[in-house]
C-alpha cells in the first residue's frame with residue numbers, strides 16, 4: 001500500500017507554439033488528508049502542473065503515480081474512468097454546462113459511467129445543501145451568482161468522493177466575502193472527506209490556510225520559506 005496518494009518524479013512539460021519549457025523537473029509526494037497551496041506569478045505554469053496532476057494533459061517526461069497506479073500507461077478509456085473515480089477538478093471559471101440544471105451538473109461525473117441511483121441523488125442534494133444551494137437545484141448556471149456557480153462546481157468535483165481534489169484559483173473570480181465562504185466550505189469538506197487538496201491560488205489568505213505552501217518558480221516547485229519568528 002502506498003502512503004502517498006500523489007507522487008510525481010521529474011516532470012517536464014514544454015509547449016511548441018510559442019516554444020516554452022514551463023515545467024523543469026517537478027517532484028512531489030502528497031498524501032490524503034494533506035492540503036497544499038501552489039503559488040507563483042501568472043504564467044509560471046500552475047495550471048499546466050494541475051492539468052498534469054489531474055491527468056488532463058501529459059508530461060513530456062517524468063513519472064506520475066496516483067493511488068499507486070501509473071496513469072501515463074493507461075489507454076484513453078481506462079484513464080477517463082480512473083480520473084472520474086479518483087480526481088475532482090475545480091476550474092477557475094467553473095466549467096458548468098449551461099444547458100443543465102445545478103443538480104444535473106453536479107451529477108454529471110456519475111452519469112459519465114453509471115446510472116443515477118438514489119444514493120447519488122442523496123449525496124448531490126446533501127452537498128448542495130451544504131453549499132447553501134438547496135433551493136437552487138433546478139436553476140441553470142446563468143441564473144446563479146459567481147459564488148453560487150463556484151460552489152456548484154465544488155459540489156460536482158466532490159460528488160464521487162475523490163481522493164485528490166485539484167482546484168485552480170477556486171476563489172479567483174469571487175469578491176472578498178464569497179471568496180471566504182467558498183474557502184471555508186472547501187476546507188471543511190476537505191477535512192471531512194480526507195482528500196488530498198491542491199489549491200492553486202493568488203490569494204495569500206487562502207494559501208496560508210493550507211497545511212503546506214509551495215512556490216512554482218523557474219519551472220520548479222519549492223516549499224515556501226516558513227515565516228521566521230522575530
Ligand code: ADP
Nearest residue numbers: 015017018022041042043044045046047048049
Ligand atoms: P499559470 O497558470 O501559472 O498562470 P499556465 O500554466 O497557464 O500558467 O501557463 C504557463 C505558460 O505556458 C505560459 O507561458 C503559457 O502561455 C504557456 N501555455 C500554457 N498552455 C499552453 C498551450 N496549450 N500552448 C502554448 N503555450 C501554453
Ligand code: MG
Nearest residue numbers: 046047048168
Ligand atoms: Mg492558471
